[in-house]
Amino acid sequence: MHKLLFSVFACFLSISVFSQSRLIRGEFYWDTDPGFGQGLALADLDSLQSIDSTLLINVVDLSPGNHVLYVRFKDDENNWSQSYAQNVMIAPENYNPGEEPKDVRKLEYYWDNGTPAQLSVNGVTDYEFTNEIPTNELGSGNHLLNYRVKDAYGFWSVWQSKSVFIDAEAPGINIAKIEYFIGSDPGLDMATSVSFTPVSSADVSAGFEALTAGLPQGQNIITIRAKDAEGNWSAFYRASFDNDDSYTLNAGTISPASFCAGAGISVPFTKTGEFDPDKNKFKLQLSDASGNNFTDLSTTVNGNNLQANLPEIINEGNGYKVRVVSTLPYMKSVSSTTLTIKTEPTGFMSGSQTITFGSSTTIYVNISGSLPATAVVAGQTYTINSTPHPINVSPTVTTHYPITSINNGCGTGSIVGGPVVITVPCPINITHGTGTLPSNIYQASNTIVSQKKAINTDLSYTAGKSIILSAGFEASGSKVFRAQIGSCF
Structure with missing residues (x-):
């Protein structure tokens, strides 16, 4: 059964200038107004002038998704207040508020006052992704991009807006540099550079992790800007984030550093701060063989160690990295150990x-x-x-x-x-002079003549017509000497 806990404070002012009315009825309704007096009644107000109350409301009949809860009051002169609205999202039965956010599945957007359009998004898990949104039909000037996303539960986020300047006439000029700074601006070309791909294009992608060590506690602002090949700088893009240095997370060294594909791995880690065990998850992530592009490993926590199995199918290499990640707050730390992963031959x-x-x-x-x-x-x-x-x-x-x-x-x-x-085609004749022979097989289509010594060796002679063991030939020791007349095999 779905239930919603909410708190209401209502202060009703009389429409009369000379008197102050008392509240005699309160009611609420969902989404559509059923008419005055037709909503679900709140508790007896007993002629109160104000109410401060917490109510438990049954929402079992509401479908999952966004709804609006309205509350209003009537005074002792039969005057109704305006309706107070509150947006409420009803979760589906399988929703678990303690687990990580579900994958993003759709992106919906529209330009200015246009018609919304949707784009499919393939299973993005961290709510950070890149999508190309067409701008072909937009004219030059400032435009407003409005967008929201939907997760695997079917929940839509709130609409967000971003101002975008379109220069429809300008030729594409390659991006030459992207840089960022946190806090004070060090000046153009003096901030921290960011790598991007492709390196010679007017349309590039960049992903980076901003350095936050030493930042002040509380809210900080990151600023990003780009420069084109003609030396022109873009406008700033700014975003705020909170820095809480009471939380730390550090991955330790891993020993041994060489593993077979599919083997278990244990990574020690240290932390400070009160991580909520119901909302936070610690996990390991493994890079590719170049130390980039980390992906999740199925992880268990064993004291101060995180344990996981490496993938059974993986490219061999000696540049793998492992990092420890917490989901709430989101933090990550890369172990200093570089791993070698071997595969079966x-x-x-x-x-x-x-x-x-x-x-x-x-x-x-x-x-x-x-x-x-x-x-x-x-x-x-x-x-x-x-x-x-x-x-x-x-x-x-x-x-x-x-x-x-x-x-x-x-x-x-x-x-x-x-x-x-x-x-080896069979020879016609073989002649062995003096000396010794190693273990071997000899065959000739006609004749074998030998003066060799076969001492503690396995020796086999096969000839089509004759085998002549001349003076000096010797076969001795614990091995086998075999001579036979027969065809080559």
């Missing part, structure tokens, strides 16, 4: 080719994601510090080199594609 092999028997070649491990990482290729483990990572190979037969696992400390990565294949 994805790997694939490249370098498939055909080589001649006895040649060497290079294959490559390619990794996207954070480095360093370890990769297992054809049973061998490699540390990957840069990509692509080269591996030199000297196969004696056609060989497959698959990547079977990859890891960079943020979990086991994914593998794309199949193995590299190095094709």
Whole structure:
């Protein structure tokens, strides 16, 4: 049930010059006048000359939105006062006054005395947004822009107005500088500069956070102005704001400073002032990899720490920033720690080719994601510090080199594609002179002749017609030597 609590003070003066009347009836009504004496009666006034009372009025039958409450009184000579009006906004059932303001959904505006037009706004949460409003049909001179916004509850704000000067004949001259100051004017070109985009245009956008450290307590005024490429300065834009230095909010250092995507993060913070736990929320915001464009993280408060999980899907980088934000009063503090965020790796092999028997070649491990990482290729483990990572190979037969696992400390990565294949055509004859052989496989379509020593190595000979082990050949140790007549594979 909707209810409204309001306070009324009424002082009724007699229409007679010589006497002062007493109040005998008071009544109220919503929006439309039902006629004298037909409104809802207030409490018995008992011939009072004034009333100061607090009343609880049932508003369950009113629809959500803006309404006008009227109150009037009748004296003992049956004269009615004028109706006293009060604007009242009735909230919907799901409205929670303790939560943050709902998203802005629509902007309604009109120029001068024109017809209102509406623009859709996509989910702006902090009531700070930029919209382009057409001025094509306006002539040169001063015009009045009237505007209001509607939130997700369907509530419209009050109308606001802004005076705008239109010079329809002037060519577009690029903006060269935007600056602001708080308090006293330091002089043209002496205030704090503001960056804007695009840098060479007559129509630019600028967003900045004004420096408020050291400002006096109470109301302050910020002034903004712009200069064009011909050195002409615009008129001032001024806005007032309250500075309450009894509130402070500071984000502490974060340790460690390197995280995997999706990992939990804890940020210490300190504060002074009485933050209302029913109306204020503390939250963490994460920047992009360049330290700009902060977005909210789902945050929980744990004592003097704010905790959240980093996004599962995020670009790797080493320039991330985190800031602590309070919603009432609205304050923010960026931690001095710069974060590195790593992502799970994805790997694939490249370098498939055909080589001649006895040649060497290079294959490559390619990794996207954070480095360093370890990769297992054809049973061998490699540390990957840069990509692509080269591996030199000297196969004696056609060989497959698959990547079977990859890891960079943020979990086991994914593998794309199949193995590299190095094709080695089978030679007709192979002759091994004296010396030792490493573990390997050799095959020839005709004959293999060997004087090599195979000591503690796995050695395999396959020939189509004959294998001749000449004087000096030796196979010993705990490994396997295999010789067979057969076709190349």
